[in-house]
Amino acid sequence: MWLLGMAAAMMATGLVSGVLAGLLGVGGGIVIVPVLFYVLPLLGIPEATQMKVAVATSLATIIPTSIISARKHFAKGTMDVSLLRSMAIPMFLGVLVGTWLAVWLKGPTLSFIFACVALLVALNMGLTGTEFRLRDQMPTGAPRAGIAAAIGTFSAVMGIGGGTVGVPIMTMFGAPIRAAVSTASAFGLIISVPATIGLILAGIGAEGRPPYSLGWVSLIGFALIVPSSIIATPWGVTLAHTIPPLWLKRAFAIFLAVTSARxxxxxxA
Structure with a gap:
């Protein structure tokens, strides 16, 4: 019964993360990482490695959901492809740095970074309106490359898609919320593929991993979360193009604030 309950919880997590991937462009990791963080101790996984497994497994699950989410958003015609192209390479380089940090930082440090960044983004999205912006467009050149690299670094460290950090930044620089969500859905692929490969290689032979793991990625967690997440992602895309933009920002803020507080x-405690 305990195993069935855990399986049901994982599949429910997949449903929620899939909806969020489509709705907010966040890749679902903002839900998956905290859930795994609470489930893994029940399986006897040491505290020192819980967050590494959670981050790696979350990034692995983001790969299929980001593909589906990005394709759906691209079909809607709201994705800023030129902005995406200009940010792809520096974001990839930032992911390499973030993956290295995720491997070498201790578990509690990773948890603290996750909570701090989630809280800052929640405050930004919760306290500003849909018209809030610092500038009317994204900076170009080195500043844009630096922003992209920072999104990649923090997302890899936290085990999330680029939307959690990228959506607030793009809206602050004038992007409409739906365009920001659509573009950020593609960030997840740039971030999740190299970060997952790096964490698989770094975790091979490491102690404190769950049974049936590939590097730091829990294959059981991956197998339970991904199918339901894939099913739910199109639901989130539909919601993202139907509900009012302000509701979208507030929903984003509430999810992040609750996650950070926990x-x-x-x-x-």
Missing amino acids: MFYSLF
């Missing part, structure tokens, strides 16, 4: 509680 992570801080687990660290300091």
